[in-house]
Amino acid sequence: AQSVTQPDIHITVSEGASLELRCNYSYGATPYLFWYVQSPGQGLQLLLKYFSGDTLVQGIKGFEAEFKRSQSSFNLRKPSVHWSDAAEYFCAVGASGGSYIPTFGRGTSLIVHP
Amino acid sequence: DAGVTQSPTHLIKTRGQQVTLRCSPKSGHDTVSWYQQALGQGPQFIFQYYEEEERQRGNFPDRFSGHQFPNYSSELNVNALLLGDSALYLCASSYGQLGELFFGEGSRLTVL
Numbered sequence: 001a002q003s004v005t006q007p008d009i010h011i012t013v014s015e016g017a018s019l020e021l022r023c024n025y026s027y028g029a030t031p032y033l034f035w036y037v038q039s040p041g042q043g044l045q046l047l048l049k050y051f052s053g054d055t056l057v058q059g060i061k062g063f064e065a066e067f068k069r070s071q072s073s074f075n076l077r078k079p080s081v082h083w084s085d086a087a088e089y090f091c092a093v094g095a096s097g098g099s100y101i102p103t104f105g106r107g108t109s110l111i112v113h114p
Numbered sequence: 115d116a117g118v119t120q121s122p123t124h125l126i127k128t129r130g131q132q133v134t135l136r137c138s139p140k141s142g143h144d145t146v147s148w149y150q151q152a153l154g155q156g157p158q159f160i161f162q163y164y165e166e167e168e169r170q171r172g173n174f175p176d177r178f179s180g181h182q183f184p185n186y187s188s189e190l191n192v193n194a195l196l197l198g199d200s201a202l203y204l205c206a207s208s209y210g211q212l213g214e215l216f217f218g219e220g221s222r223l224t225v226l
Contacts, residue, residue, distance in 0.1 A: 004156075036217075043118070043204060043217035044157070090156050100212050101147065101170055104156035 002027040002093045004105035012111040013081050021076040021108050023065075023091030032094035033074040034102055035065055039087045047089075050074065061085070086112040116141060118207050118218035126224045127195050135190040135221045139207030146188040147215065148180060149204040157204055163188050164211050192223075200225045 003026045013019055025031055032051050036044040048059025055067040065076045074091060088109050092102035119138045127133050139146055145164045149157035159172035163182035177193045186207075192199055202222050206215040 041219065043219045044206075044215075045217070046214060049214070092156075101159050101162065101172075102215065103159070104149075106154070106156045 002031060002095050002103050004091050004093050004103060006089075006091055006105035006108050008108045009106075010109045010111060012113060014113045015083050016080050019076075019078045019081045019085070019110070021089050021091075021110070023074045023076065023105060024072050025074060025091070025093040026072065027093055027095065029095075030069070032100060032102075033065075033067060034092040034094070035059065035063070035074075035076045036090045036092060036104075037061075037087050038090065038107075044090065047076070081110075081112055083112045083114060086110055118205055118216050120203075120205050120218040120221050122221055123219070124222045124224075126226060128226050129195055129197060131195050131225075132191065132193045133195060133223060135192075135203050135205075135223070137188045137190070137205030137207070137218060139186050139188070139205075140216050143207035143209050143213070143216070144186050145208045145211055145213065146182060146186065147206045147208070148188070148190050149206065150174070151202040151204055151220070153201070160190070162211065169211060195225045197225050199223065 005024045034049045035047040038044045050067045088107045090107045092104045094100045094102045147162040148160040151157040161171040166182045179191045182188045202220040204220045205218045
């Protein structure tokens, strides 16, 4: 079965600084990979996804992520963080050869200082 | 275009009671998935309904059951509630079983 590890529970950055959130997955084949964001009191919103092809994926709100098969990673990046980016971020992996149902990590809470 | 709507938004139950949560999918979607999100954790997959049948199920006991109606809306039922069932229950809809998931804002269940 697939699994996801998000090693950072909390990340604090200053507004305008760059951001990288780490995600490592476990799956025997090429996975489907996702990043979701959850703001307080709201549901999850898909930021970006990787199914195949170009390993650098562009998403909404200026986010991007890079699939690195050799490192089993799918880290999320943003060059300049805005205060409105403060939220919970979840990485998820789906089984490309099976059910596709995303399995989520425990999340990383992003705190943005002015 | 209404997104995924869930009701109720908050509810409080006591141990041993039963609860029903409801979900209306996004317009045009025919598949509904349910997730449980405990405090400080990521969402955990409960089950998925398509064509009014449970198609996939996560590692949850039989106390968790569901239903999908002909209009694609869905219910999640939990019997014999335990304190550990306290969580945010998220509904996600998609077009087909492989479609992108769109999430509702969730139903916050507290079991006392």
